[in-house]
Structure formats: structure tokens, C-alpha cells
Amino acid sequence: MKKPTIKDVAKYSGVSPSTVSRVIVGSPKISHATKQRVREAMQKLDYHPNAVARSLASSTTKTLGLILPMAGKNLFANQFFIQAMKGISVRAQERGYYLMYTFSESEEQELIFIKDYIRSRLVDGIILLTARHKDLCIEYLTSINFPFAVIGHPVDTGDILWVDNDNFQAMYKVINYLIERGRKEISFIGGPFSFNVTQHRLAGYETALKNRGFPVNGALIQEGADFSEEAGYTCMQAILSIKKPDAVVTTDDELAFGVLKAMKKEFIENISVVGFNNSIRGMYQKPTLTTVDIHPEELGFYSTELVINKIENKESIDHYIVETTLIERETTRPEHR
Amino acid sequence: MKKPTIKDVAKYSGVSPSTVSRVIVGSPKISHATKQRVREAMQKLDYHPNAVARSLASSTTKTLGLILPMAGKNLFANQFFIQAMKGISVRAQERGYYLMYTFSESEEQELIFIKDYIRSRLVDGIILLTARHKDLCIEYLTSINFPFAVIGHPVDTGDILWVDNDNFQAMYKVINYLIERGRKEISFIGGPFSFNVTQHRLAGYETALKNRGFPVNGALIQEGADFSEEAGYTCMQAILSIKKPDAVVTTDDELAFGVLKAMKKEFIENISVVGFNNSIRGMYQKPTLTTVDIHPEELGFYSTELVINKIENKESIDHYIVETTLIERETTRPEHR
DNA sequence: TTGTAAGCGTTATCAA
DNA sequence: TTGATAACGCTTACAA
Numbered sequence: 001m002k003k004p005t006i007k008d009v010a011k012y013s014g015v016s017p018s019t020v021s022r023v024i025v026g027s028p029k030i031s032h033a034t035k036q037r038v039r040e041a042m043q044k045l046d047y048h049p050n051a052v053a054r055s056l057a058s059s060t061t062k063t064l065g066l067i068l069p070m071a072g073k074n075l076f077a078n079q080f081f082i083q084a085m086k087g088i089s090v091r092a093q094e095r096g097y098y099l100m101y102t103f104s105e106s107e108e109q110e111l112i113f114i115k116d117y118i119r120s121r122l123v124d125g126i127i128l129l130t131a132r133h134k135d136l137c138i139e140y141l142t143s144i145n146f147p148f149a150v151i152g153h154p155v156d157t158g159d160i161l162w163v164d165n166d167n168f169q170a171m172y173k174v175i176n177y178l179i180e181r182g183r184k185e186i187s188f189i190g191g192p193f194s195f196n197v198t199q200h201r202l203a204g205y206e207t208a209l210k211n212r213g214f215p216v217n218g219a220l221i222q223e224g225a226d227f228s229e230e231a232g233y234t235c236m237q238a239i240l241s242i243k244k245p246d247a248v249v250t251t252d253d254e255l256a257f258g259v260l261k262a263m264k265k266e267f268i269e270n271i272s273v274v275g276f277n278n279s280i281r282g283m284y285q286k287p288t289l290t291t292v293d294i295h296p297e298e299l300g301f302y303s304t305e306l307v308i309n310k311i312e313n314k315e316s317i318d319h320y321i322v323e324t325t326l327i328e329r330e331t332t333r334p335e336h337r
Numbered sequence: 338m339k340k341p342t343i344k345d346v347a348k349y350s351g352v353s354p355s356t357v358s359r360v361i362v363g364s365p366k367i368s369h370a371t372k373q374r375v376r377e378a379m380q381k382l383d384y385h386p387n388a389v390a391r392s393l394a395s396s397t398t399k400t401l402g403l404i405l406p407m408a409g410k411n412l413f414a415n416q417f418f419i420q421a422m423k424g425i426s427v428r429a430q431e432r433g434y435y436l437m438y439t440f441s442e443s444e445e446q447e448l449i450f451i452k453d454y455i456r457s458r459l460v461d462g463i464i465l466l467t468a469r470h471k472d473l474c475i476e477y478l479t480s481i482n483f484p485f486a487v488i489g490h491p492v493d494t495g496d497i498l499w500v501d502n503d504n505f506q507a508m509y510k511v512i513n514y515l516i517e518r519g520r521k522e523i524s525f526i527g528g529p530f531s532f533n534v535t536q537h538r539l540a541g542y543e544t545a546l547k548n549r550g551f552p553v554n555g556a557l558i559q560e561g562a563d564f565s566e567e568a569g570y571t572c573m574q575a576i577l578s579i580k581k582p583d584a585v586v587t588t589d590d591e592l593a594f595g596v597l598k599a600m601k602k603e604f605i606e607n608i609s610v611v612g613f614n615n616s617i618r619g620m621y622q623k624p625t626l627t628t629v630d631i632h633p634e635e636l637g638f639y640s641t642e643l644v645i646n647k648i649e650n651k652e653s654i655d656h657y658i659v660e661t662t663l664i665e666r667e668t669t670r671p672e673h674r
Numbered sequence: 675t676t677g678t679a680a681g682c683g684t685t686a687t688c689a690a
Numbered sequence: 691t692t693g694a695t696a697a698c699g700c701t702t703a704c705a706a
Contacts, residue, residue, distance in 0.1 A: 352692075352693085353692065353693045353694075354693090354694095355692075355693060355694080355695095356691085356692060356693075359691095359692085366691060366692090367691065367692085368691060368692090371691085371692085390698090392698095393698050393699070393700085394697080394698055395698085396698070458699095
């Protein structure tokens, strides 16, 4: 006994297939009586619409595609991705969308997968989990005008959809927090300045200092080669060779771990350190790391919201700002060490 | 200008659509000459097959469905899942399959999603990332005879496909390792004994002791209420109240953390501790935790292999055993603390 | 409000 | 080795 089709339901309930289809879609112009009858028939026959056939006929798949950039095995990134995926899943479910995913090893591969998704007509929209500096994927998707949203702040927010934290304010708050705890000489160690994130956080740092009447000392500002522990270590050594600040803010937990390592080596303990991204390691290593939670799940959630609105031509803003949370731990409570 | 279809290619290359289709599929009964011509036409027109149409016509989607059980926010589990997903993605890519995923909050929801995937005819197979004790999903999938594979050892391996570690041997190796380092009184703290994993690891523990001529002391074997740090703490206290072993093996890092906590409270340092699952925390907290890596990526990889073989009616074994790796850290090197 | 009929872009069956 | 032609199961103008 084969699976029942729309025709079976039509026959059973004495209407035409198109009527059944209208019931499935939830079309308004259908009498309550027949709607009832059709629904019952569907129940009786245990009918479930064939999504593939629907997709073909309507040329819409109700599916979103996700590419997970997995260069190396960045532990923090892992955490970020799975949380973002959760948020994406939650909102997609609510709005009746399916999700496809694939891991990619490089930006080129990423682009290949995206093209495949689109050309095969498998997805109605794409979510990019990271905004690269000069992003091939963003470029491509924009050029063919395909619905997509980006997590992170793209360099050129033409009319693309994006979700990000307020990185300026996040860092601004961190600085204020440190000043209120009596810190006076606060150093900044960021990832590469070519990244928008870094720029925004640096701006937050500088503005906060100025607004509180503190000088901005260039010697206390360092640019890491990347977001790694090594970069943090190197930057911190450079700073210590010049002068000893009483606090260091970074743009990533990994950088912060490097800072702590450099301090340990020099037997320094009384410098406050703040990271970013609330990694697992930060919560268990000694000393536990004060950090900023960027709420990946929400980032995922809203990016999904944006693409779907776009796909469905719903009126919608073109970006969301997700709040950050400062998580206070031992590295800003030197007395607890 | 619309996207070219198979008809356009057919016209362009002067053959019938069916011939083009045969080229796409890679059918053997097609002359080299026409194959060439059709390929060129596809290139020229930038033609890409519509996957949805193919699915409808062939009633096969080349897609696998994944459900991510996300009760609570188990940090270890997060790590496990993303790694397993990576392995799944790698193998799926290689074999030309797409992946759909969805998060679920409960076993019931999980079942609902699975049914939806199947009834909507979106997927050809399912991968279950955890084998529950009496698993509703396994039961359902078996009952309708739908292709699926399970990561973990199902209670009743009828003719279902599964991938798992050799938990017996993994623990056996741990015990041998400890004995070789001079440990004589080794305690066992497991998760609930109702889990197959626990049983297998316990058996490995007991057998290893016996084979080395050590007695198995019931007082040194404890069953945790679950796999949590608290459970580990409680069990360790129970053991310490009776006698002090010189090593404790557990079936999960969380349990091990509980053990360490209990030791700390009693100011005990010279007991070796071993966890399972190689969680991030274990590598950064103090002391760093000796643990067993279960290789989630491989588990994902092979589970994918199994379902796809099944889907394609390929001859294949019905399970894989994935090796484990002992990761030696400070908790089994008391001298380093 | 409902039905008719023509797609949607493939694959599969049967002939040739 | 190739080509007609009928599915595949649904949506959607257009009519009624």
C-alpha cells in the first residue's frame, strides 16, 4: 500500500486536488465546511504532503543553507558555531523552515558549496556564520541577488542583511567597568586591525577613555597577528617591555590567555585582564577569565529571522544588534587570586 | 533569462532530454561522442540539474537527516555533537549526500522531527547521535524499516546499524595503564548502570583487574545518579568514607571533576583520576585531567558510511568500532601537581 | 468558493 | 545507444 497522495485525499473527501492543496497551504478562500472535510480525509488516510513535490511546483524549498567554516579546530569557534546553529534551528522551526549544513575547509570551498546549494535549487536562503574581510561569498550572493544574512559586521553593509553585537558599546562598557574598579592605565590588545570587529572595539576603548578624561596612550595599544594565544603573548610582552599597565582588555579570550601566560612568566599578578567570547576554557582555567558573552544563539536566531523575512518579502529591518554581557571572574578581581 | 533546463541542453546538443539525463546520472550505455557533446552543452549553458526535480522523479533525495538532542546545555555534549557533525559532513560530501539538521528539546520532539523528515520525503536516511536506553526513535525507525544508523551502542542490536567505541577495551586499557604505574587499589565510578556504556566499561574494569590478579572490591564500585559533577562528588565521598583508593576511574569527565572536588575538600592529592570524553575543561583546569578520547568525528564519519551503504543497498557490515585514545595528563601524574 | 488543466524539471519505461 | 512519453505529487492561473 503506497503512501497516499493529494489525489487520494481529493477523492476521499470528494473535492479536487487543487482544493486539497489550498487547504494545505491554508488559503483563505476556502469554505470552512470543505476545509473540515479535507482535514478529516487527511487524518483518515494519514496523508502528509510530499515536500519535494511542493518544492518543485512552487519553486520554493522552505530550506536554508548553512556553511560552517572549519579551518583548523578552533575550540572557541566550535562553541560559537554550535550555539549559533541552535539559535538558527529554533527560529527556522518556528517559521517552518528546514536547514541544510555542510562543513568547509576554506573560503573557496565555502563558495563552491554555496553555489551548489543555489544552483541545485535546494535552498531559498543562506546564512553565513562569519563575515570575512573581503568576503567572496558575500560578494557572490550579492551579485546574484540571492537572499542571505551574515553573522558579524560586513565591511560594506550595502543593503545586505546582518546581525552583530554592538562591539563599540561592548568594549565601552568593559572600559567603564575597569575604571570604576580603579584602573587607570588600561592597555588594548586586539586581533588584526583589518577586521571590523577590532576597529569597533578599539573605538569603544578610545572613546570610553576620553569620555572619562583618561589619555589614550598609543604605546598601550597592540595589534595581534591573529586571534591566537601566541599573538596575545607577544603583544603583552611588547607592552610590558615599555610599561606596566594595571589592566588589559583584549578582543578574544585566546588573546587574553596569551596575556595571562606572559604575566605568569614575569610573575605579575596584579593586572586585570578581560577577554571576549566566553569560551569554556575561560571558565575553568586558573585564574578564571573575565570575559564578554556575545550570545551566539541570539545571533543565529536573528540572522534566520532576517533571511526568512527577505525570502518571504516581509517588511523588515536589515540588521539586528545583539546585546553583550560582561561576565566577571577572577582576572578582574586580583584580590581573589 | 531563466535558468536552463534539461530541455535546453537537449536542444542545444541535438539530443533528447532522456539522453541528457543519462549523462547526468553517468549511465554507462551512452556513446562517448554524445556524452562529450552533452557535457559541452551543459558547460556552455551553465546548466546545473535541479535537485528537487530529480528527487521527485527518482523518489530519492540524496539527503540525510540529523537530530541533535539538546536537553539542557551540556558543554561536553556540545563538543561531541559538533565534532560528530563534522565527521558526518565529511563523509556525506564524499558520497554526494546533503545533510539536514534540527535541534530537539526532548525525545518526543525528536521523534516528531524524524517523522516529519520521513513523511515529507525529505531524507533518504537518518543518523541518531545518541542511543537512548529504550529509544523511541530507534523503535519507530525499525518498525517502518527506514534506513538509519546510531552513534552509540543500542541496547538491542537487532539488525540496526551502529557505530561505537569498544568501551570494554577502552576501560581495560585504562586499568592496565594504572596498574603499570603502580596503582593497586582502583575504584570505579560510573554513570547509571542501566546504560550499556557503563556496563561495558565496568566489565572492562573488572576483567582487567582479574587478569592482572587483583581482587574486585565491591566497595570500590559506585553508581552515579547521572553523569554529572555532583554525582561524581557524591560517589567519591562514599568511597572515601570507606577506604582511600590510590586511583579512581570514571566513565565521564564530569564525574571525574566531581571526584577531584571531593579530593580537594579532603585535602587529598595522591589519588590518580581518569575521565572519559576529553572535554575542554579537562585540558585547562587544574590539575589537568587524564581522560579517554572517544573520537566523535570518526563516530560520525562511519555512521554516515553505514546509512548510505544501506540506502544504496551496498553490501556492508552493520557496525563499526572506533578506537579510543588515552590522553595522559596531570591527574595521573601526582608528582607533577 | 471550487474545479480544470497546464506546468515544475527530472527520471523511467518501453520502443525503436 | 537513443528517443517518445508517461509519470513523480504538487501548485497555480484561469474558468466557472
